[in-house]
Amino acid sequence: MTDTDTVRSERMLVRTDRETPSEPKPQRGSAFGRVLGLDLARALAIFGMFYAHVGPMQEFRNPVVNTIMQIPHGRSSALFAVLAGLSLVLLAGGRRQLPALERRQRIVKIVIRAVLLIALGTVLTLWLHTDIVILAFYGLFFLLALPFVRCGVKTLAVLSASFAVVGSVVYYWIAMAQPAFVTALNAHDPITRMGADGFGRLLFTGLYPALPWLAYIFAGVAIAKLDLSAKWVRVGMASVGAGLALAGYGLSWVLLKVLFAGGGMGGGFGSSGSSMASSSTGSGSSGMSGSSGTWSDSLSEYDPWSSDMLQFLLSASPHSGTAFELLGNIGIAMLVIVGSVALLDRSALARKLLTPITAAGAMSLTLYVAHLWALNHVPSNSDGGPVTEALAVWGWFCVVGIGFAFVWSRWFKRGPLEYAMQWATSPAKLVR
Numbered sequence: 001m002t003d004t005d006t007v008r009s010e011r012m013l014v015r016t017d018r019e020t021p022s023e024p025k026p027q028r029g030s031a032f033g034r035v036l037g038l039d040l041a042r043a044l045a046i047f048g049m050f051y052a053h054v055g056p057m058q059e060f061r062n063p064v065v066n067t068i069m070q071i072p073h074g075r076s077s078a079l080f081a082v083l084a085g086l087s088l089v090l091l092a093g094g095r096r097q098l099p100a101l102e103r104r105q106r107i108v109k110i111v112i113r114a115v116l117l118i119a120l121g122t123v124l125t126l127w128l129h130t131d132i133v134i135l136a137f138y139g140l141f142f143l144l145a146l147p148f149v150r151c152g153v154k155t156l157a158v159l160s161a162s163f164a165v166v167g168s169v170v171y172y173w174i175a176m177a178q179p180a181f182v183t184a185l186n187a188h189d190p191i192t193r194m195g196a197d198g199f200g201r202l203l204f205t206g207l208y209p210a211l212p213w214l215a216y217i218f219a220g221v222a223i224a225k226l227d228l229s230a231k232w233v234r235v236g237m238a239s240v241g242a243g244l245a246l247a248g249y250g251l252s253w254v255l256l257k258v259l260f261a262g263g264g265m266g267g268g269f270g271s272s273g274s275s276m277a278s279s280s281t282g283s284g285s286s287g288m289s290g291s292s293g294t295w296s297d298s299l300s301e302y303d304p305w306s307s308d309m310l311q312f313l314l315s316a317s318p319h320s321g322t323a324f325e326l327l328g329n330i331g332i333a334m335l336v337i338v339g340s341v342a343l344l345d346r347s348a349l350a351r352k353l354l355t356p357i358t359a360a361g362a363m364s365l366t367l368y369v370a371h372l373w374a375l376n377h378v379p380s381n382s383d384g385g386p387v388t389e390a391l392a393v394w395g396w397f398c399v400v401g402i403g404f405a406f407v408w409s410r411w412f413k414r415g416p417l418e419y420a421m422q423w424a425t426s427p428a429k430l431v432r
Contacts (some may be wrong), residue, residue: 034228036351036358037341042083043361044336048076050371050397053132054378056390074318077134077208078216078329079336080364084138085145085220086337092149095225101432107146109428114142116424118202124372125196133372136197137208144210145217156222163215164326171211171321172313174204212321219330228341241334248328252316260311356406363408363415367401 051072060066089095091110093103121136148159174182185200192198197206204211226233316324344351344358351358360367378393408415414422 034341034345036354037228037344038083038086038337039358039361040340040344040354041079041337041361042364043357044340045076045079045083046360046364046367046371046401047398048072048079049368050401051394052076053371053375054390054397055394056387058387070318074320074325075329075332077319078326079333080134081138081141081208081213081216082220082223082330082333082337084141085217085222086224087220088142088145088217089149089221089224092146105428105431108431109425110142110146112425112428113421114139114146116421117142120369122191122196124369126194128372128376129195130372130375131197131207133197134208135368137202137206137210137213140202140210141214141217144214145221148218149221151221153222153225156218156225160215160218160222160330163212163218164330165323167212167215168321168323168326171204171209174211207319209321212326215326216330216333219333223334223337228338229345234338234342237334237338241331241338244327244331245335246331248324248326248331249316252314252322252324252328255314256311259314260307356402359409360402360405363405363418365421366415366417367405369417370404371397371401 049072052074055072056069060069088110091113092106098106117139118136119139121133121139124135125131125133148156151159182200182204186192186198186205189198189200192201202210223237226237228234228237312320313322314324315322316328318325344354374397405415412419
């Protein structure tokens with residue numbers, strides 16, 4: 001979903017470096033592998049998003065099967081958000097020290113891109129009558145995180161943890177208390193009144209609210225500051241990712257099992273947790289249902305001191321915005337990113353075999369918008385239809401997306417919308 005102009009430019013830099021005799025050969029291949037690794041991670045996020053919108057929706061009696069079938073829900077959009085933070089740093093010039101002029105031009109380019117994403121997301125939300133479009137949220141994420149792109153890894157890690165823990169609590173309070181300033185903001189926002197995501201929904205009450213979701217963005221910005229070519233960095237990142245996943249999903253599962261012993265799996269890795277969670281996730285996982293309901297809408301109907309609410313707060317359910325979900329999702333995203341980069345960095349065979357997949361990841365914005373349009377032309381599985389039919393629809397989405405991306409990439413460097421985004425942000429070069 002994020003534009004990959006910078007990733008493409010890094011590929012061009014790699015090609016140029018191949019002509020430089022002084023550059024060691026392994027490092028050139030390694031740099032190219034890391035770029036493709038990020039494309040692979042984006043592709044996995046795209047396929048996960050397809051699954052969340054057209055794949056099976058029902059819960060399964062077998063807890064292992066249920067866990068596997070629920071993996072993409074909530075985690076694919078979180079992976080996109082982490083990758084968005086990473087892309088933000090790449091768009092800003094990566095870890096390189098840039099001349100002042102180029103730095104200003106890149107900042108303006110990012111601002112233009114963010115505004116365009118907000119506009120595109122708003123148009124798609126109004127056109128398709130759905131609340132699952134994430135582009136406007138991404139645009140706002142870029143604007144909010146831009147002042148922090150030059151911060152160090154430790155500062156960014158603290159920011160990410162703060163939004164995961166404190167931001168999730170404040171988000172819960174806003175959803176429960178419905179403070180006057182949020183109500184007034186939504187009431188007077190013309191975009192909200194039209195049925196799209198206005199400023200209040202983008203920040204506080206939408207399906208992907210910035211208040212807790214900035215935890216994902218800052219995690220991605222921090223990852224972008226790391227040298228993923230170093231083995232010890234990869235091992236460390238994989239260890240931290242596994243620890244966060246265990247802390248988020250595992251601790252949630254344990255607490256729910258202890259406090260709600262008769263309640264099944266609770267809010268573990270694959271379960272939707274409480275009955276409230278089950279009724280709320282549909283707004284973010286179904287197809288073009290046209291629903292404007294979100295987690296905050298469902299939260300406002302519950303007693304803050306009830307056992308249902310406590311069960312919700314301790315869950316790691318998709319799109320719940322709890323600290324457990326945020327930390328667990330960041331951990332999974334880190335594992336996916338480091339695994340993808342390590343695989344394509346080390347194996348030339350994998351780079352060749354996965355070319356169609358990485359091509360899809362390189363034009364994620366195009367495929368994301370195309371899949372939103374296609375959702376209007378396939379039957380919704382929100383009512384829990386046959387599993388085989390839902391899986392078949394998901395498979396076709398993936399096959400068509402991969403096929404188009406692979407064929408297109410044989411002739412063009414970027415996807416159609418990626419070209420449009422590059423053209424629209426080109427006025428940034430006029431900045432002096």
